Amino acid sequence: QKEVEQNSGPLSVPEGAIASLNCTYSDRGSQSFFWYRQYSGKSPELIMFIYSNGDKEDGRFTAQLNKASQYVSLLIRDSQPSDSATYLCARGTGNQFYFGTGTSLTVIP
Amino acid sequence: KAGVTQTPRYLIKTRGQQVTLSCSPISGHRSVSWYQQTPGQGLQFLFEYFSETQRNKGNFPGRFSGRQFSNSRSEMNVSTLELGDSALYLCASSFTGTHEQYFGPGTRLTVT
Numbered sequence: 001q002k003e004v005e006q007n008s009g010p011l012s013v014p015e016g017a018i019a020s021l022n023c024t025y026s027d028r029g030s031q032s033f034f035w036y037r038q039y040s041g042k043s044p045e046l047i048m049f050i051y052s053n054g055d056k057e058d059g060r061f062t063a064q065l066n067k068a069s070q071y072v073s074l075l076i077r078d079s080q081p082s083d084s085a086t087y088l089c090a091r092g093t094g095n096q097f098y099f100g101t102g103t104s105l106t107v108i109p
Numbered sequence: 110k111a112g113v114t115q116t117p118r119y120l121i122k123t124r125g126q127q128v129t130l131s132c133s134p135i136s137g138h139r140s141v142s143w144y145q146q147t148p149g150q151g152l153q154f155l156f157e158y159f160s161e162t163q164r165n166k167g168n169f170p171g172r173f174s175g176r177q178f179s180n181s182r183s184e185m186n187v188s189t190l191e192l193g194d195s196a197l198y199l200c201a202s203s204f205t206g207t208h209e210q211y212f213g214p215g216t217r218l219t220v221t
Contacts, residue, residue: 034209043199043212044152088152096165097142097201097210101151 006089006100014108019076021103023089032092033072037085079107113202113213121219127188130216134181134202141183146197158183195220
């Protein structure tokens, strides 16, 4: 049973649109959730983390956590071509992180 | 504040050899985790160290080992290399291990 599930995509959105990325997890004991962006050939870059139910906004990014339904999402507003990358969802329990396989996002100019 | 550094950035080895990779965490971070990333398997957790102690270990054979020094720098070693060990090896540091992790640039290992 996979720890973290993500739709692998690819997800394509036009420039300026909202991109919505989703992630579900199986362990109700999960305490923390993270979104990483990974450009091709590069290492993952942390863009958001969320620990409590609800929304957390940082610039064009909004992370949403619903522990009852066991999902976490990432919204990217006003998507730019530079947002084209693979987005990895991760959850943390204790001292260990579990990563999804990533969703590939392409923003079309 | 300087980020996570990893050395070397690229390595080419032949089957049967061994390799040691190094990771220096962000200053003040005491937790270091290692991951293997391949196109087919995604990010696979190898192990996590905190204050020189291995706290967690992923499902990898004993050929993969690691250690952490008193200054929080960490090394991982792979012995008897196999072709399937070709991957990007990533190190990530965290303040305690429960907080957010920050990745280094990775070491690209190619086994021929």
